[in-house]
Amino acid sequence: MTSEAVKVIVRCRPMNEREKALSCKAVISMESARGQCFLQNPAAAGEPPKQFTFDGAYYQEHNTEQIYNEIAYPLVESVTEGYNGTIFAYGQTGSGKSFTMQGVVDPSTQKGIIPRAFEHIFESIQCAENAKFLVRASYLEIYNEDIRDLLGADTKQKLELKEHPEKGVYVKGLSLHTVHSVVQCEQIMETGWRNRAVGYTLMNKDSSRSHSVFTVNVEIYTVGPVEIRIVP
Template identity: 80%
Template sequence: MAPNMASESVKVVVRCRPLNEREKAMNCNMVISIDSSHCQCFIEKPGATEEPPKQFTFDGTYYISHSTEQIYNEIAYPLVEGVTEGYNGTIFAYGQTGSGKSFTMQGVLDPPSQRGIIPRAFEHIFETIQCAENTKFLVRASYLEIYKEEIRDLLGKETKQKMELKEHPERGVYVRDLSMHTVHSVGECERIMDQGWRNRSVGYTLMNKDSSRSHSIFTIHLEICSTDALLREYQEEIKKL
């Protein structure tokens, strides 16, 4: 997670999931323990009772009992808040198939505490827009997939069409002709996210029968403009006339 602010930094956070049904059927044992107060993760070697566990320290550690709501409030909230102030921010979920990336990022409706980081970010952004004074916002969204080293627009008219990666001296790296969709509410954001999710490439694996088999990037583009600045610009144009 990396906010592009004055105090720019990258934070690495670990979340431990419970054993799944396949692992329980195989009589697997939990080998990970977490000390959240010190942001430490311990991994024990099965059968090596005299060997001390390997210890790792991160910027945040979350165990089975922790909810996505808590993770959002402690880790993602400051980053999304920075986005509403005009900074760039990225939340990157990394892990093997079945490790819980989709559960953390998209989440589930019930219980509400496990709603994902992405829908929570939608609510955060539109709550900020509703409370803002003398400011106009333009919110647009895009959704792409990288599968077998090919880029596809999950919200485009031709979702199977291969997209090109380009670089611009001012814009930086971007995907040519990637569709952008203007959204006005949380509901519209959730609708296009669901639409793109259904267009992803999936396949069966031992760990996950509906594995996405790809990487995806959901981007919210937020343009902010002060109405006072617009008024001054309009007044200057009137003077010229």
């Protein structure tokens, strides 16, 4: 498998307070070193568990910091070198997508992948030599097959998906916001988060009920001394 290949990992999040109050039992176990996940049917204890293998398997004791360092870090690092990269979280409501991607403030080891990526990008910018960076962010939501700009002047306006021969697929009219620091990125993410379509479910009272895409666009300009030659 090359470094450019798609990789799939699975994470078993810690139980939340509701699950603890209901005395829920874990039916999943993992062998992280092998990327294997085992699912045991509680109604068929005598049967062997179903086995699944992934590029990475992280159990409840693994924190987001470890997942970022092992999985996300190389991808974000390649973005600072001029390549495209995507981290896509998939799962049913309450499965822990927001817990992994946005995380919590305390403990710091559970800070999400998105804020960690902010820190990573701006640390790389500060250490870069002979280069200038333009960093812009956008935040959209897909709800009931409609696309909305969570950072736009009118967050209820429906946007259209278009295709350009050079740019590829893009959202027409999606706003891009220039950011100069981690704090500004976090403020933009918080603004968009408040504009999501949410609704109560049995699994999650703050379920987003939608798909959202936060994009960080990094433009890199190489600068340096200009050599001028005078030919007689």
